[in-house]
Amino acid sequence: xxxxxxxxxxxxxxxxxxxxxxxxxxxxxxxxxxxxxxxxxxxxxxxxxxxxxxxxxxxxxxxxxxxxxxxxxxxxxxxxxxxxxxx
Numbered sequence: 001x002x003x004x005x006x007x008x009x010x011x012x013x014x015x016x017x018x019x020x021x022x023x024x025x026x027x028x029x030x031x032x033x034x035x036x037x038x039x040x041x042x043x044x045x046x047x048x049x050x051x052x053x054x055x056x057x058x059x060x061x062x063x064x065x066x067x068x069x070x071x072x073x074x075x076x077x078x079x080x081x082x083x084x085x086x087x
Contacts, residue, residue: 018056018059018060018063019052019053019056019059019060020048020049020052020056020059020060020063021063023047023048023049023051023052024044024045024048026048026051027043027044027045027047027048027051028044030047031043031044031047045064048060
């Protein structure tokens with residue numbers, strides 16, 4: 001028998017949010033409320049990054065670098081397939 005609550009059982013398998021991810025979500029919510037007609041994604045990222053404690057900024061940069069790398073690899077893959085599989 002588990003000592004976990006139903007919520008804990010459901011969320012136990014989910015990866016934890018990093019501080020940067022949590023601040024990103026909060027910044028997006030704040031900007032959405034303040035600018036309901038739209039804003040730039042850079043505004044979200046800069047707001048979140050600026051709110052991070054200094055100790056968390058290196059890990060956030062690592063996450064951004066990996067996200068850029070994944071997007072670049074995806075772009076190359078899509079270009080390859082759009083060209084009929086040959087570049």
